[in-house]
Amino acid sequence: MNHPSPSSSSSPTPIQSQTLTLIPGLPYDLSALILAFIPYSYHGRLKSISKSWKHFFSSRFIHSIRHKHVPISKIPQLLCIFPQDPSVSSPYLFDPQNRAWCNLPLMPCNPHVYGLCNFATVSVNSHLYVIGGSLFDTRSFPLDRPSPSSSVFRYDFATGSWDSLPQMLSQRGSFACVTDNERILVAGGGSRHAMFGAAGSRLNSVEMYDIGRNEWVGLDGLPRFRAGCVGFMVGNEFWVMGGYGESRTILGVFPVDEYYRDAAVMRVGDGGGGKWKAVGDMWEEGERRQLGRIAVVEGVDGGGPEIFMLDKNDIFRYDMSSNCWWKETSLPKRALDESTVGFMALNGELHVMASHNGAGSVENRRLRRHKKLTSLYLQIYHPGKKIWRTLITKPPFQQPLDFKTTVMCTIRL
Incomplete structure (x- = not known):
């Protein structure tokens, strides 16, 4: 031919x-x-x-x-995993449909900073963005206190290279971040680091990155300081939920965060953002201490997204009309330590991830022969069909994932 x-x-x-x-x-x-x-x-x-x-x-x-x-919405999602500081430890892609892994190049390294954590990652088309975070800076004092970062890096899957983009207007880590594929919105945050408790600053500033114009624009600030929060889009509304504000001390010595039970919503138009409106408390005093891990399942056939929360060993669905969380299901296999469990929405399903420590199967016995090897155990729930399935995969890295510090997002390639 x-x-x-x-x-x-x-x-x-x-x-x-x-x-x-x-x-x-x-x-x-x-x-x-x-x-x-x-x-x-x-x-x-x-x-x-x-x-x-x-x-x-x-x-x-x-x-x-x-x-x-193939329409972009029909291309299966891959999971991007950042086990540690991406400038010293490779990020990875996981393809759950094919149980395949591949690593990505290291992010550009700054010799003056180290220990980046609490950054945010989002994907737009064939680009992956790494935004902000908390780190240690050898040029700041004291050396043992974290500093927030305003840096933004973008990885291009087509060229396999990293680029440095314009920095945010404010330095921040532990913040809400979301994209509508034309803009990236960030809200709140501060300088908190994974190695410290309630230390660090809190912000209420909000800004938007216009991808086409390659610039950051300030928006109306949150009603109050809010760090450790999550963000997601519902239509043209930017939701910021949970997090913590000021801290109090126990016996005048031990700092403890004051967690929020409410949310704030901003309508985002072509010209930017509007004013924030408050959404009241989502649970009663004593029902839970703080918002659990959040996963957003994309809407099907034009429908709105569904918001889910992993709270200990239960999954809850958020009902916007009543501003309440209703129990959806429970994990088939309970997590020994819920703080070390990951929670993500991937291809319309909820993935609960933990380092695998099961016993009895042939695969487990084979894995135990290689003490350096670890495996990832996924409990996967389909909200529409209301059924569970499990998946065990062998990641390419040696150490188990610490989901208290691991950063994840999804991408379609």
Whole structure:
């Protein structure tokens, strides 16, 4: 079969000009279409097949082919995991459908700062953003106290490279962050670090990053200081929920956070954000100490998103009309320590993740022969079908994930 001529309607791209052979015996267009549907988690290994495959899997062309034939909403989500500071420990992608892992390059390293945590990550198309966080700065005093960061980095999956973007207007860690694919909104936060309790500052400032204009714009501040909060979009409304404000001390010595039971909502339009409106307490005094881990399941067929909370070993669904959390289900296998459990929404399902310590199965006995190996145990719940399933996977890193500090987000590639 002959290759299409350069003058045909499917004229070669710069990638084609280097070589018109991807799969021997097949035209370039058909070969490219076949390769474009191979999951991203295998691309790294496939680049070593040939020089033409390396160029193809390293180009933007593969993303344009895939998105041309499959709507972005139909492309399966991958899980981005940041076990530690991404400038010293590689981030990873996990493909749950194929149980495949791949690592990403390290983020650019600043020799003056270290120990980045409490940063936020969001994805927009084929880009991954790492925003803010708390860290230690050798240029600040005292050295053992964390400093907030305003840095923003973006990873381009098409080129496999990191870029430094304009910094936020305010330095912040432990903040609410969300994107609508045109803008990134951040709210609240402070300088709290994972190694310290109630230490650090609190903010109420809010700002928006315009992706097209590549600039940050300040918005109306939150009604009160709020750090450790979560954010999500419901239509054109930016919700900021939970978190903590001022701290109190026990016996005048031990600092304790005062956690919020309410939320705040801002309507976001084309020209920016509006005013905040308060949403009252979502539970009664004594019902729970603080907001649990939150996961947002995307709406189906134009429907609104569904908000879920993992509270100890139970999952609750948020009802906006009543401003209450209603119990949805309980974990089939209870977590020994709920603080070390991860909670994410992925492809319409809720994933509860923990380091696997089960016993009895052939796979577990095989894993125990290699003491350095660890595994990840996932309990997966489908809210629509109301059924559970489990998945066990072997991550490529040695140490178990600490979900108290691990940062995660999803991406479609």
